[in-house]
Amino acid sequence: MRNSSRSNVDPFIVMDVMESARQAEESGRQIIHMEVGQPSTGAPQAARNAVADALENNSLGYTVALGLPALRQRIAKLYGEWYDVDLNPERVVVTPGSSGAFLLSFTALFDSGDRVGIGAPGYPSYRQILKALGLTPVDIETAAENRLQPVPTDLSGLDLAGLMVASPNNPTGTMLDHAAMGDLIAATQDQGAAFISDEIYHGLEYEAKAVTALELTDDCYVINSFSKFFSMTGWRAGWMVVPEDHVRVIERLAQNMFICAPHVSQVAALAALDCQDEMRENLAVYARNRQLMMEGLPKAGFDKIAPPDGAFYIYADVSNLTTDSRRLAAEILDGAGVAVTPGLDFDPLRGATTLRFSYARSTEDITEGLSRLTAFMAARG
Numbered sequence: 001m002r003n004s005s006r007s008n009v010d011p012f013i014v015m016d017v018m019e020s021a022r023q024a025e026e027s028g029r030q031i032i033h034m035e036v037g038q039p040s041t042g043a044p045q046a047a048r049n050a051v052a053d054a055l056e057n058n059s060l061g062y063t064v065a066l067g068l069p070a071l072r073q074r075i076a077k078l079y080g081e082w083y084d085v086d087l088n089p090e091r092v093v094v095t096p097g098s099s100g101a102f103l104l105s106f107t108a109l110f111d112s113g114d115r116v117g118i119g120a121p122g123y124p125s126y127r128q129i130l131k132a133l134g135l136t137p138v139d140i141e142t143a144a145e146n147r148l149q150p151v152p153t154d155l156s157g158l159d160l161a162g163l164m165v166a167s168p169n170n171p172t173g174t175m176l177d178h179a180a181m182g183d184l185i186a187a188t189q190d191q192g193a194a195f196i197s198d199e200i201y202h203g204l205e206y207e208a209k210a211v212t213a214l215e216l217t218d219d220c221y222v223i224n225s226f227s228k229f230f231s232m233t234g235w236r237a238g239w240m241v242v243p244e245d246h247v248r249v250i251e252r253l254a255q256n257m258f259i260c261a262p263h264v265s266q267v268a269a270l271a272a273l274d275c276q277d278e279m280r281e282n283l284a285v286y287a288r289n290r291q292l293m294m295e296g297l298p299k300a301g302f303d304k305i306a307p308p309d310g311a312f313y314i315y316a317d318v319s320n321l322t323t324d325s326r327r328l329a330a331e332i333l334d335g336a337g338v339a340v341t342p343g344l345d346f347d348p349l350r351g352a353t354t355l356r357f358s359y360a361r362s363t364e365d366i367t368e369g370l371s372r373l374t375a376f377m378a379a380r381g
């Protein structure tokens, strides 16, 4: 059977690492997982209780395409709580994860062939989803002195229809502060391009609070999710905030593409929004892990790292150790029993000399992982 050329997207390399780790575990080895980008904790207790109740008392049929009205209202209230932003709930769209929001936003904003800027290093699926929709991803090679985030001068001459940013970013954990975000929004809008802000790691911040693009403009798309701060990756619940005059466009697309986000997950999400204290206990674990990683990785020999502002990743420049991050990651898995992600997922060019370490797991795992990495690197010489 024939295939379309736009379906020819790249695999997610981290999935291959996870598969190698699984095989090693099957053969009896105990692997420390520093490759995965998800919490090891589950959904908050009240979310699970709400789901148990809904399974008994709710037929859980389709919801309206934009999401349960109570959930949209509660998400709007979150913007007041977190950022002091007064948000009209009508602008909130509940989506099947932020991944569903990417499909909706890219389809709503761009025409075939349009050029959309994405920072490198960055989350790999932006590039692949853009390609699969017949759009043109434009990699912006960010600079270390800009903490690997795009800056306005990077945009000149790119002829973009849109710019996608993530703050905190995956894989670097770096954030855009108020001024940096404002400058980027202005530069994007000056080109007549759409500004999309992926805010999935908001709530997971260690020094300063993350800035939402909605503090600076209403003329943008903001994408967020219950996957990370709310520890609900598998539930596939996310949301998007769009300008008022885009809601109907998104509604029509959502009706046709998904009908709705999973109803049961929307029930869980609504309850989760009132469990922020429980979620902050997870954050305290990540903060401790971050500290251990910042101290332990340089001692092990991974000393070209920048302190992450948020999320649960550290991105290391390993150009002094390898020109093939895939091979180094395989050696580390084999020799140390620690799974890490080669940077090639995040930056097709420079990722051959970088690795991403995730510290989303338990502190016990992080301590053990660091001691294995130290021993492995000492033996490697």
Ligand SMILES: Cc1ncc(COP(=O)(O)O)c(C=O)c1O
Residues within 6 Å of the ligand: 037, 096, 097, 098, 099, 100, 123, 166, 169, 170, 198, 200, 224, 225, 226, 227, 233, 237, 238
């Ligand atoms: C920056 C970023 N955006 C989006 C996603 C996708 O998340 P979701 O589970 O909400 O689809 C991820 C997942 O790791 C991510 O790192």
